[in-house]
Amino acid sequence: MAVSGKHGSVKGGCSFGRAVNFSRKYHKGGLRVRNVATRLPETQVSPEKEGGNERKLAAWTSIRQERWEGELAVQGEIPLWLNGTYLRNGPGLWHIGDYNFRHLFDGYATLVRLHFQDGRLIAGHRQIQSEAYKAAIKNKKLCYREFSEVPKPDNFLSYVGELASLFSGASLTDNANTGVVRLGDGRVVCLTETIKGSIIIDPDTLETMGKFEYSDTLGGLIHSAHPIVTESEFWTLLPDLVKPGYLVVRMEPGSNERKVIGRVNCRGGPAPGWVHSFPVTEHYVVVPEMSLRYCAQNLLRAEPTPLYKFEWHPLSKAFMHVMCKASGKIVSSVYHLPYGYNFIYNNSVFFSNVTYFLKVASVEVPLYVTFHFINAYEEKDEDGRVTGIVADCCEHNADTTILDKLRLQNLRSFSGEDVLPDARVGRFTIPLDGSPYGKLEAALNPDEHGRGMDMCSINPDYLGKTYRYAYACGAQRPCNFPNTLTKLDLVEKKAKNWFDEGAVPSEPLFVARPGATEEDDGVVISMVSDKNGEGYALLLDGRTFEEIARGKFPYGLPYGLHGCWVPKK
Ligand SMILES: CC(=O)/C=C/C=C(C)/C=C/C1=C(C)CCCC1(C)C
Ligand SMILES: CC(/C=C/C=O)=C\C=C\C=O
Numbered sequence: 001m002a003v004s005g006k007h008g009s010v011k012g013g014c015s016f017g018r019a020v021n022f023s024r025k026y027h028k029g030g031l032r033v034r035n036v037a038t039r040l041p042e043t044q045v046s047p048e049k050e051g052g053n054e055r056k057l058a059a060w061t062s063i064r065q066e067r068w069e070g071e072l073a074v075q076g077e078i079p080l081w082l083n084g085t086y087l088r089n090g091p092g093l094w095h096i097g098d099y100n101f102r103h104l105f106d107g108y109a110t111l112v113r114l115h116f117q118d119g120r121l122i123a124g125h126r127q128i129q130s131e132a133y134k135a136a137i138k139n140k141k142l143c144y145r146e147f148s149e150v151p152k153p154d155n156f157l158s159y160v161g162e163l164a165s166l167f168s169g170a171s172l173t174d175n176a177n178t179g180v181v182r183l184g185d186g187r188v189v190c191l192t193e194t195i196k197g198s199i200i201i202d203p204d205t206l207e208t209m210g211k212f213e214y215s216d217t218l219g220g221l222i223h224s225a226h227p228i229v230t231e232s233e234f235w236t237l238l239p240d241l242v243k244p245g246y247l248v249v250r251m252e253p254g255s256n257e258r259k260v261i262g263r264v265n266c267r268g269g270p271a272p273g274w275v276h277s278f279p280v281t282e283h284y285v286v287v288p289e290m291s292l293r294y295c296a297q298n299l300l301r302a303e304p305t306p307l308y309k310f311e312w313h314p315l316s317k318a319f320m321h322v323m324c325k326a327s328g329k330i331v332s333s334v335y336h337l338p339y340g341y342n343f344i345y346n347n348s349v350f351f352s353n354v355t356y357f358l359k360v361a362s363v364e365v366p367l368y369v370t371f372h373f374i375n376a377y378e379e380k381d382e383d384g385r386v387t388g389i390v391a392d393c394c395e396h397n398a399d400t401t402i403l404d405k406l407r408l409q410n411l412r413s414f415s416g417e418d419v420l421p422d423a424r425v426g427r428f429t430i431p432l433d434g435s436p437y438g439k440l441e442a443a444l445n446p447d448e449h450g451r452g453m454d455m456c457s458i459n460p461d462y463l464g465k466t467y468r469y470a471y472a473c474g475a476q477r478p479c480n481f482p483n484t485l486t487k488l489d490l491v492e493k494k495a496k497n498w499f500d501e502g503a504v505p506s507e508p509l510f511v512a513r514p515g516a517t518e519e520d521d522g523v524v525i526s527m528v529s530d531k532n533g534e535g536y537a538l539l540l541d542g543r544t545f546e547e548i549a550r551g552k553f554p555y556g557l558p559y560g561l562h563g564c565w566v567p568k569k
């Protein structure tokens with residue numbers, strides 16, 4: 001299979017780095033394609049030496065050039081209804097010159113784009129021009145604090161200026177390498193866990209447009225990497241490391257102002273639990289309090305600890321808090337609140353300004369470790385009253401070692417030994433009747449998906465509602481990283497797995513067919529790094545989970561984390 005377009009020698013328009021390959025416009029069947037390739041700046045071209053990976057998986061190798069765009073030849077048939085753009089973000093550049101980063105999450109953000117139009121597929125990638133990336137290129141050294149990397153004092157002190165920057169957050173990265181979301185107003189924002197790492201991009205050109213500036217005065221340095229975003233809602237959590245707790249905030253489409261809907265005080269531990277993600281139901285925001293907690297000392301340390309910026313506090317226990325979206329209130333039982341009723345909970349005084357039933361809860365749950373919640377929904381009795389909440393996540397059997405397994409050296413040195421820790425679909429059941437405990441069980445037998453489980457998506461129409469299907473990465477063992485795509489049927493408790501030996505697929509994203517009435521009527525998009533060091537975009541049928549099309553990239557792309565769908569305008 002060939003990639004259309006030839007490499008020429010016209011200069012591209014990148015602000016730095018030599019534009020070496022080609023920049024060519026052509027018009028084919030009404031679709032304008034701009035073939036562009038730009039090499040990375042010279043400081044970036046030396047390959048990572050760490051790990052000695054025999055298989056040369058592109059997944060764990062830095063992107064080979066700053067940007068590229070071109071049409072992919074397609075094997076199979078892309079459904080004609082699939083019109084729009086799939087965007088995927090992730091850490092794609094893991095070295096500065098010959099200095100190699102340690103951890104998967106440290107890499108500078110690479111955005112990849114698959115544009116589907118009338119059965120054709122145009123692909124492209126481009127580095128996000130964060131301050132952290134630009135400073136590293138300019139100064140040929142790390143200038144900001146990444147997930148595990150910390151600049152040498154002389155680097156960042158000379159770059160940023162003063163020690164106080166450590167406390168003000170000035171030395172924190174804005175490397176938006178985790179996800180990409182399309183807001184209800186159409187703006188597309190790349191995100192990471194630092195608030196300053198919220199960057200607006202153009203989904204057509206992948207150009208960095210500028211910072212997403214929050215116009216409120218909430219301050220803070222970190223937030224959840226995974227806000228909940230729909231056409232009308234944007235929810236996120238702001239952990240409070242000073243007075244351990246979380247602010248639950250909401251932002252309206254068209255606005256840059258987050259409004260505080262409520263606050264949850266932590267029930268255990270010296271600091272809030274890590275909230276990489278959280279789930280919502282139709283009426284509630286679920287705030288997880290994991291015993292893997294942020295650690296202020298580790299935030300300031302120069303050398304990484306086994307749990308990086310976090311600490312495991314099993315004695316502090318784990319909790320799930322449920323907050324009413326409308327009222328922002330958390331209580332431990334069901335109350336009927338008349339207008340003007342004051343009550344005290346968690347050392348705070350609450351005032352009811354409307355008459356309603358509060359059905360919210362804060363329960364202790366078994367210890368767990370998760371990056372990603374999958375979905376949540378409300379359970380009701382025959383009279384339609386909400387009796388409990390079910391929340392599903394990719395759960396790593398309360399084993400924090402998964403974080404260290406994601407070190408690049410581990411990912412690059414697969415020797416055939418099975419080293420991926422077991423994971424499952426962890427299903428929390430949270431009672432809303434005042435009971436103090438919630439349950440955590442596997443939603444299906446983890447052997448169904450090879451006891452690997454992460455990077456999941458659902459049909460977005462089912463967000464917060466009773467649902468049946470989820471799409472994720474599972475495992476065919478032996479492996480050191482999830483290596484299958486798996487369709488989970490949470491009703492039949494079965495999984496259907498897709499596997500390409502030696503390959504690493506990235507998070508499957510479900511796109512519903514317009515007019516579909518069945519939950520799984522649509523396609524699943526993924527990008528795969530194959531064992532030959534190459535890679536391809538993959539389309540699976542949502543129902544059968546069989547391959548319907550693939551398009552080979554001109555060269556293998558690094559692993560990516562999370563994506564979104566931007567429908568045709
Ligand atoms: C890629 C991914 O899944 C997670 C990325 C997390 C990052 C980049 C976290 C960064 C952080 C800092 C740079 C300092 C403050 C703490 C913390 C949020 C861990
Ligand atoms: C790659 C990953 C988490 C990414 C965070 O956004 C987790 C992989 C877990 C393996 O089982």
Ligand SMILES: [Fe+2]
Pocket residue numbers: 178225226276371372561562
């Ligand atoms: Fe994530």
